[in-house]
Amino acid sequence: MTDDTTGLVLFTVTVAAVATLIILPPGVAAAYALARWRGPGRGLVDTVLALPLVLPPTAVGLVLLELLGRNGPLGRLLDAVGVEVVFTPGAVVLASAVMAFPLLVRSARSGFEEVDPRLVAVARTLGDSRARAFFRVTLPLAWRGVAVGALLAFSRALGEFGATVLVAGNIPGRTQTLSLAIFQYTQLGQDAQALRLAGVAALLAFVAVYATEGLTRWRGRRVRA
Amino acid sequence: MTDDTTGLVLFTVTVAAVATLIILPPGVAAAYALARWRGPGRGLVDTVLALPLVLPPTAVGLVLLELLGRNGPLGRLLDAVGVEVVFTPGAVVLASAVMAFPLLVRSARSGFEEVDPRLVAVARTLGDSRARAFFRVTLPLAWRGVAVGALLAFSRALGEFGATVLVAGNIPGRTQTLSLAIFQYTQLGQDAQALRLAGVAALLAFVAVYATEGLTRWRGRRVRA
Amino acid sequence: EEGLVFAAASTTDVLQELRPAFTKATGHSVVLALGSSGDLARQAMAGAPADAFLSADVARMEAVQKAGLVQPGTRVDLLSNRLVVVIPLDSKRKLVGPESLKGLKRLVLADPAIVPAGVYAKAWLEKAGLWKDLAPQVVPALDVRAALAAVEAGRVDAGVVYATDAAQSKKVRVAFEVPATDAPRIVYPVAALTKGKAPEVGLSFVRFLQSEPAKAAFRRHGFVVLAPDGGESAK
Amino acid sequence: MSLELSVRLPLARFALEVDVRLEGASVAVLGRSGSGKTSLLEILAGLRRGARGRVVVGGRVLLDSAAGVDMAPEARRMGYVPQDALLFPHLTAEQNVRYGARAGRPSRVEEAVALLELGPLLHRYPATLSGGEKQRVALARALATDPALLLLDEPLAALDVTLKERVLPYLLRVRDEARVPMLYVTHQLGEARVLAKEALLLEDGRVRAAGPASEVLGASARGLLASESEGEENILEGMLERPSEGGTRLRVTEGLSLWVPDAPELPPGTRAAYAVPAEDILLSMGPLSGVSARNVLAGTVVGVEGAGAGEAAATVDIAGTRWVVRLTEASVRELGVASGVRVHLAVKTAACRRLR
Amino acid sequence: MSLELSVRLPLARFALEVDVRLEGASVAVLGRSGSGKTSLLEILAGLRRGARGRVVVGGRVLLDSAAGVDMAPEARRMGYVPQDALLFPHLTAEQNVRYGARAGRPSRVEEAVALLELGPLLHRYPATLSGGEKQRVALARALATDPALLLLDEPLAALDVTLKERVLPYLLRVRDEARVPMLYVTHQLGEARVLAKEALLLEDGRVRAAGPASEVLGASARGLLASESEGEENILEGMLERPSEGGTRLRVTEGLSLWVPDAPELPPGTRAAYAVPAEDILLSMGPLSGVSARNVLAGTVVGVEGAGAGEAAATVDIAGTRWVVRLTEASVRELGVASGVRVHLAVKTAACRRLR
Ligand SMILES: Nc1ncnc2c1ncn2[C@@H]1O[C@H](COP(=O)(O)OP(=O)(O)OP(=O)(O)O)[C@@H](O)[C@H]1O
Ligand SMILES: Nc1ncnc2c1ncn2[C@@H]1O[C@H](COP(=O)(O)OP(=O)(O)OP(=O)(O)O)[C@@H](O)[C@H]1O
Ligand code: MOO
Ligand SMILES: [Mg+2]
Numbered sequence A, B: 001m002t003d004d005t006t007g008l009v010l011f012t013v014t015v016a017a018v019a020t021l022i023i024l025p026p027g028v029a030a031a032y033a034l035a036r037w038r039g040p041g042r043g044l045v046d047t048v049l050a051l052p053l054v055l056p057p058t059a060v061g062l063v064l065l066e067l068l069g070r071n072g073p074l075g076r077l078l079d080a081v082g083v084e085v086v087f088t089p090g091a092v093v094l095a096s097a098v099m100a101f102p103l104l105v106r107s108a109r110s111g112f113e114e115v116d117p118r119l120v121a122v123a124r125t126l127g128d129s130r131a132r133a134f135f136r137v138t139l140p141l142a143w144r145g146v147a148v149g150a151l152l153a154f155s156r157a158l159g160e161f162g163a164t165v166l167v168a169g170n171i172p173g174r175t176q177t178l179s180l181a182i183f184q185y186t187q188l189g190q191d192a193q194a195l196r197l198a199g200v201a202a203l204l205a206f207v208a209v210y211a212t213e214g215l216t217r218w219r220g221r222r223v224r225a
Numbered sequence C: 001e002e003g004l005v006f007a008a009a010s011t012t013d014v015l016q017e018l019r020p021a022f023t024k025a026t027g028h029s030v031v032l033a034l035g036s037s038g039d040l041a042r043q044a045m046a047g048a049p050a051d052a053f054l055s056a057d058v059a060r061m062e063a064v065q066k067a068g069l070v071q072p073g074t075r076v077d078l079l080s081n082r083l084v085v086v087i088p089l090d091s092k093r094k095l096v097g098p099e100s101l102k103g104l105k106r107l108v109l110a111d112p113a114i115v116p117a118g119v120y121a122k123a124w125l126e127k128a129g130l131w132k133d134l135a136p137q138v139v140p141a142l143d144v145r146a147a148l149a150a151v152e153a154g155r156v157d158a159g160v161v162y163a164t165d166a167a168q169s170k171k172v173r174v175a176f177e178v179p180a181t182d183a184p185r186i187v188y189p190v191a192a193l194t195k196g197k198a199p200e201v202g203l204s205f206v207r208f209l210q211s212e213p214a215k216a217a218f219r220r221h222g223f224v225v226l227a228p229d230g231g232e233s234a235k
Numbered sequence D, E: 001m002s003l004e005l006s007v008r009l010p011l012a013r014f015a016l017e018v019d020v021r022l023e024g025a026s027v028a029v030l031g032r033s034g035s036g037k038t039s040l041l042e043i044l045a046g047l048r049r050g051a052r053g054r055v056v057v058g059g060r061v062l063l064d065s066a067a068g069v070d071m072a073p074e075a076r077r078m079g080y081v082p083q084d085a086l087l088f089p090h091l092t093a094e095q096n097v098r099y100g101a102r103a104g105r106p107s108r109v110e111e112a113v114a115l116l117e118l119g120p121l122l123h124r125y126p127a128t129l130s131g132g133e134k135q136r137v138a139l140a141r142a143l144a145t146d147p148a149l150l151l152l153d154e155p156l157a158a159l160d161v162t163l164k165e166r167v168l169p170y171l172l173r174v175r176d177e178a179r180v181p182m183l184y185v186t187h188q189l190g191e192a193r194v195l196a197k198e199a200l201l202l203e204d205g206r207v208r209a210a211g212p213a214s215e216v217l218g219a220s221a222r223g224l225l226a227s228e229s230e231g232e233e234n235i236l237e238g239m240l241e242r243p244s245e246g247g248t249r250l251r252v253t254e255g256l257s258l259w260v261p262d263a264p265e266l267p268p269g270t271r272a273a274y275a276v277p278a279e280d281i282l283l284s285m286g287p288l289s290g291v292s293a294r295n296v297l298a299g300t301v302v303g304v305e306g307a308g309a310g311e312a313a314a315t316v317d318i319a320g321t322r323w324v325v326r327l328t329e330a331s332v333r334e335l336g337v338a339s340g341v342r343v344h345l346a347v348k349t350a351a352c353r354r355l356r
């Protein structure tokens, strides 16, 4: 285990941020689709999206490992193009992303459901295409839900342990995140060290919460008196 | 490990439901307070609430174990009144509740933030005390956020593994949840069994998602054209 | 060159201590991936580019070997461990032998269904004819460390853990050791693997672990070092 | 019922500063868009937390920031009808109406529902109600609470004329029979005249004029509010008579009766009030005959004053009642209208509008 | 610009079924609360998905469900001003106004901002705007898009009279100078008369009357809409003159000029239109003198008809123009008003209201 806390923090934050950014577009799209689409099969999609939340993280990790493993369907594909995922930082991002995805979607979706469709309709009469109206009206108004979703996703990505440890291993300096390091210290009975890192994690959480807070408050103030 | 899947499912669902119900009142209260209160120290409370999300679940489990330990502040109290928590079903509920709490609060809070304060003001002029207006106007209008929060919390409680296994152990027939059983099968390499239980978990998720879905849609239809 | 070593979590401390020595001795370096042996074995079989594997039980190593991942002739039973019964530091209880466990309300083991330490402990108790009586008291924990933590917190009356774990904790004391003869042989096999990026580093690491300085370190951490023939070398 | 307002509330472009004392039985609140009318109502309802000062309604101190008094909105019993209705979206129209209804007072609800034609809407949710439908539900919701004071923010703005003509008299009945006082924001001088005994005219957050409606809604309101087509009116109260030759007459005093538009539905003896716009009256120096105006009234000019823009107003005494007649300055000059001169006023029945 | 509407849309209590063909330059849409006015506008704007039928505006087919045509709202170029403003809450007033502004047409925005007095509000967010302020921003936002058709849903309902009097002529200019046609929902017959060339009267989702405004807004609208105090008006267009003796005259034809309220700000030669309410005219069988009405016009009765409720309307020809005069049936009888009879009409200057 490295004691390079700065490196650990940087890596963890980067990985969590990348995971969050990666799932943002598909997550927001899925949330929007689920909020607006009233067709059949919605419940199914919804459930599949909820699975990473309901299954034990290690099970999710195993499924990912199976998929990406040497003999897994995705693994073979990736092998063919020479891309390695398992046990690379990429795997950390992937595991965090999968675990965080449902949180983003659920929350963003309730944000979209709160948007008055008549405002979007007005935007259309003012010349916006469906897509433009989405970016100029729907998204800004669903902002709070999306931001909360992103924060939840980011936090989860920061803290993800069970799935990550399986797909990415716990390799100091390569795939070890703050969460894995804390786990390792607790395994070793080095509670002081674990606590120190937990403090660092709390600090990260604080910054994340504050940043989102600031953003939503800033927009919130504009919307309400 | 018991193979009594029905018992396992019943236990898991009961535990998750109880955990969700227990955190509902304080979670909704905290969410409301955070949504309305603009004082200092809010960020701090917010961060503390976010911690179970950001820390690795096993670390949370260890902290709970410390707190509930014979020398821990809570442990002493519980000991004094003769209540045992650790390694009982109560511990499963506790661990799930702690892990699920931040999800409930975040989501419910964004629901409360969407409620037009002018509607609440009107309810006041119509004779409602602050509390009555909360239950008759604010809560029903924040419904979507609260429901989504409860669903996320329930899902997380269904799937919680890391913290539970530390505070509650993995005692078949006593504290073993679906999640712990799946973990056990995967550790034993009995992937078929693990997959079977994962299927059951998916079914549970489906039911939970559908129930919430139904509820929010039912209210949603009434609110929007 | 840099190799990747998969090692059971219980060897974390000592391996970290040995890492710089290995580099000094061979010019190679290794990265350690530590975790439960079961996970590590599974990961190796899924294609993780590990160059060496130090497992906490034989079965996992067997599985990896069966998958054809072990460099032929490199597998060695390297270490052994001993089980001890620990109780909270402030516990007034006097435990002297397996029989005395019957008086306990709760006994924590690493999950005997899945964790090697628990499997060994259960085997010991079965051999002693106590398992049937004790089973209701037994609390299965996630792993050895979780079992230790439960004892530390005073939430159970006693626990069965590795001697190496007990040595790390300042909040528990050893009530008695399980005699090596009463328990199944606890074996940590090690082998160099084939599908890594630096198989020769793996090989040289496996060799290094059998060198005298390494052995000394293992002993210092409470391990029993096994002779190349599989017998127990002097403590 | 008395109304004592002495409040200050900072707004975006100016501070609302109101310091008035009114009888408060029915007050029209007027002022240009953005002048602070809604804000004033919300201060009374207890919804603007930033308000400082004193608010006393009918002896009850609702706000006295110097004494630390700030009564909770639910204790104030203000029946607030917001400008934008603000119906509860999660409740049906009926649940909205009954939201604050006091037990044992169901009749008020039923009456409001019938009069505001809410019957067919009761089971619907606000999302699919039309603009006027929402406003009516909001009005019923406030009326149902049996309020101590009604705060109406343009409650009729989205209503068609037919509805308005049913709702206005209903509000008058609420005011006079149920004795519920009201503050009534409107942009329609006509509505204000019908409903209000007093008026409060705001301009950029300050009181431009306050007092009896007849004074405030006169010339001073004109510049700020009135279109040129609207103006002063002569208000006449009396008892209806139904002479044998047909038609309907209003007997104002012994010496003064007027033909008014036929209203067979009103039994003789009904008391009624009519408004005759000052500019709809023709003044003649000599007696008139053969004209389509059925009312030709003889009187004496008691005053003439210029009203600017080439216009003038003559005050004429007829059998002890005072009439204002609007005419051009050119006419005053040409005809020689001056105090003491005998004149005849021609008033068409169509120009007499019944008020209640 | 032509307007072809043949649509059906199920609503809560009835289906909206409209089948009309109009010139479409400016159409007043009237009807009681809940009669379907807003729904009709939203069908035109493309916002009601359930609508079936055909909508053709100025030759462009916006909707033809039989042919599978349903133009996207953004392609329709409808300038929709919703009844409840529906401003974007996350944008400032200025950003709202400029939301759909076409590049290269900035002047329209500036003009709207100035005329609607939006300057001081531009940096504010809708949450703190007053009711009228919101409505003005919504109007400016629609105007700024340079629409092919304006859909105005009670755009002036929350405006004070002073503002109304600025906004109305502005809308007229938009209509006539910028040649933007408009559909205009209102409950005010007066507003409708000023703005509309055609009118559409809805009742429970069906067209009760449609066609030239003068016809639709006449007697048939009365029952449904008009208060008794509102009624027909005589609309007179002509050129302003400023005679040497002072005052302002409207020269309608060679043989007909009227004194109108003095308007020194209008240069002689300005074309203007005035409305004179039919009930503000006094009809006299003999010549009139010494009366305060400066306009005494001689003419011939060309028709008399009962208007119900004891009232009648006489049509009088004066120098080729037709005047409607309202009087009671009693007067008709007593005076012997009948076709061919010579009469004099007394019209007070104050009764002449300038329209634009
Ligand atoms: N919450 C607020 N904070 C700050 N300024 C406000 C707030 N609400 C309204 N204002 C401003 O205060 C002024 C008065 O607003 P108010 O709503 O009382 O006007 P109003 O007289 O009701 O106008 P209207 O007839 O258009 O409804 C306006 O300029 C408005 O922009
Ligand atoms: N989305 C909807 N679904 C079903 N019915 C609706 C919907 N919106 C409005 N309605 C109903 O259709 C009828 C017409 O509504 P619309 O809003 O068009 O009326 P309106 O003529 O604009 O009335 P107002 O003058 O009160 O605004 C009303 O009875 C209304 O309750
Ligand atoms: O329970 Mo976890 O949730 O091990 O990441
Ligand atoms: Mg207002």
Ligand SMILES: [Mg+2]
Pocket (backbone or CB within 6 Å): D130, D131, D132, E037, E038, E039, E083, E153
């Ligand atoms: Mg409408």
